[in-house]
Amino acid sequence: xxxxxxxxxxxxxxxxxxxxxxxxxxxxxxxxxxxxxxxxxxxxxxxxxxxxxxxxxxxxxxxxxxxxxxxxxxxxxxxxxxxxxxxxxxxxxxxxxxxxxxxxxxxxxxxxxxxxxxxxxxxxxxxxxxxxxxxxxxxxxxxxxxxxxxxxxxxxxxxxxxxxxxxxxxxxxxxxxxxxxxxxxxxxxxxxxxxxxxxxxxxxxxxxxxxxxxxxxxxxxxxxxxxxxxxxxxxxxxxxxxxxxxxxxxxxxxxxxxxxxxxxxxxxxxxxxxxxxxxxxxxxxxxxxxxxxxxxxxxxxxxxxxxxxxxxxxxxxxxxxx
Numbered sequence: 391x392x393x394x395x396x397x398x399x400x401x402x403x404x405x406x407x408x409x410x411x412x413x414x415x416x417x418x419x420x421x422x423x424x425x426x427x428x429x430x431x432x433x434x435x436x437x438x439x440x441x442x443x444x445x446x447x448x449x450x451x452x453x454x455x456x457x458x459x460x461x462x463x464x465x466x467x468x469x470x471x472x473x474x475x476x477x478x479x480x481x482x483x484x485x486x487x488x489x490x491x492x493x494x495x496x497x498x499x500x501x502x503x504x505x506x507x508x509x510x511x512x513x514x515x516x517x518x519x520x521x522x523x524x525x526x527x528x529x530x531x532x533x534x535x536x537x538x539x540x541x542x543x544x545x546x547x548x549x550x551x552x553x554x555x556x557x558x559x560x561x562x563x564x565x566x567x568x569x570x571x572x573x574x575x576x577x578x579x580x581x582x583x584x585x586x587x588x589x590x591x592x593x594x595x596x597x598x599x600x601x602x603x604x605x606x607x608x609x610x611x612x613x614x615x616x617x618x619x620x621x622x623x624x625x626x627x628x629x630x631x632x633x634x635x636x637x638x639x640x641x642x643x644x645x646x647x648x649x650x651x652x653x654x655x656x657x658x659x660x661x662x663x664x665x666x667x668x669x670x671x672x673x674x675x676x677x678x679x680x681x682x683x684x685x686x687x688x689x690x691x692x693x694x695x696x697x698x699x700x701x702x703x704x705x706x707x708x709x710x711x712x
Contacts, residue, residue, distance in 0.1 A: 392689055396679055398472045406456055406481055410449050413485045413699075420703040423491045432495040432536040433576035435583065448493040451501065456480040458504050459672060466511050466636060468673065475679060479672040482692075485699050486607040487665040496665055499537035503669055505529040506547075507643075511636055513554040523551055523561045527568030534569070535576035539650045539663060544569050546646045550639045554632075603702055604661045610695045611671060617688050618674045621681035643670045 394402045417423050429444060460477040463469075484490045489497040509526030513519045530547055534540035547565055555561060626634055644667065651664035678688035 392475070392478070392679070392692060395475045395478045396473055400472070400474070402474050403457060403460075403477060406453055406477055409478075409481055410452055414445065414449055414491065416700065416703040417491050422703045423488050429492070429494050431498070432534075432538045433573075433580055434495070434535065435580075444493040445491060448489065448491060448497060451493065451497055452481060452484060452490055455497075455500050455504060458501070459669065462504060462508050462511065463673060463676070466633075468633065468636075468676075469680070473676065475676045476672050479675050479692075480668060482696055482699060483607070483611065483668045483671060483675075484665060486603060487668075488662055489665055494662075495536035495538075496662060499533035499540060500666070500669060502529045502533035502536070503540075503643075503666070506533065507639070507669075510550050510554070510639060513551070514632075515554060515556070519551075519555050520561055520564055523555070524564045524568040526551075527565040528571065531569040531572040535572050537666075539653070541573065543646055546642055549642050553635050553638045553642070604664070606698060607695070608664075610691060610698075611675070613691055614675045614678055614688060614695075615671065617678035617681070617684040617691075618676070621677040621684055622674065624681070625677060637674075640670045640673055644674075 391405075394405070456477040459480055460474055463476045464472045488494075506526045506529040509522045509529065512522045527544075527547055530540065530543055534543065544566070547569065548562065551561065551565060622637065626637065647664070647667035647670065650666060651661065654660050654663035675688075678684050679692075681688075
C-alpha cells in the first residue's frame with residue numbers, strides 16, 4: 391500500500407477516508423480512546439458536545455489537515471515529483487493521539503499551523519514579504535487561541551521569518567501585530583464571558599496504557615526520523631538554498647513541538663501536546679522512503695508501525711485482549 395502513496399497518483403488520497411474510518415471503527419468497538427463530554431477550545435472556553443457529532447468533525451479535520459499538508463509539500467517541491475506519502479504519515483502518526491478521535495483545540499490549531507507554514511514558505515529573500523509575514527503570524531495567533539501553549543511561539547516565528555528574510559523592523563512589527571490580533575480578541579472574549587483558561591487538553595490524565603502506547607510510537611518515530619536525517623543530508627547536498635531554508639523552518643517547528651510536549655508531560659502528565667510534532671515529522675519522515683539504502687528499512691518499520699497502530703486497540707483495550 392505504501393508504494394501507492396510514494397507514486398504520483400492523486401487518486402490514492404481516496405484511501406485516506408477509508409483508513410481514518412477503520413481507526414474510528416476500531417476505537418468505537420474497543421473504547422480505547424474514551425469520548426470526551428466536552429471539548430477544550432483553548433481561549434474560546436470548553437464546550438459540552440455530542441461526542442458522536444464531534445468525532446465526525448474530528449475525522450473530517452484529520453483528512454483536511456492530511457491533504458493540506460501534502461499540498462504544502464508538493465507545491466513547494468520538496469521532491470522532484472508529486473508524492474502523497476506525507477498525508478499517509480500524518481494520518482497514521484496522529485492515530486496515536488486522542489485528538490484524532492475527539493475534536494479539541496489542538497487539532498484545530500494543526501490546521502492553522504499548516505496555513506502558517508504555507509505563508510512562510512512563500513517568502514523570498516529579495517521580494518517584499520510583508521503580506522506573507524503578517525498572514526503567517528496571524529494564522530499562528532489564531533492557532534494559539536485554540537491551543538494556548540502556542541502563545542509562547544512568537545520568538546520561534548521570528549526565527550522562521552529570519553531564516554528566509556533579512557531583518558526588517560517593519561516586518562517584525564507586522565508579525566507581532568498579526569500574532570497578537572486574534573489573541574486580543576480571544577482574551578477579550580475570556581474577560582467578557584468571565585471564564586478561566588483551562589490549560590489541560592483532556593479531562594483526565596493520560597493512563598498507563600496510552601503512555602506505553604506513546605513510548606512505543608515515539609521510539610518508532612525516532613528510528614524513522616534518524617533514517618530520514620541521513621536521507622535528507624544526502625539530498626540537501628544537491629538541493630537549492632530555498633529548500634534548505636524551508637527544512638530549517640521545519641526543524642524550528644520540531645523544537646517548539648518537543649518543548650510543548652515535554653512541558654505538557656511534566657506538568658500535566660499528558661502526551662497530547664506532542665501531537666503538534668506530527669506536522670513537521672510527516673514532512674521529514676517522507677525522505678527516508680526514497681533513499682536507495684534506507685528505503686526498505688523505512689518501509690518495514692512503517693508497516694510495523696501501522697500494524698501496531700491497529701493491534702494496540704486489542705492489546706490495551708479495556709474491552710478486548712489478545
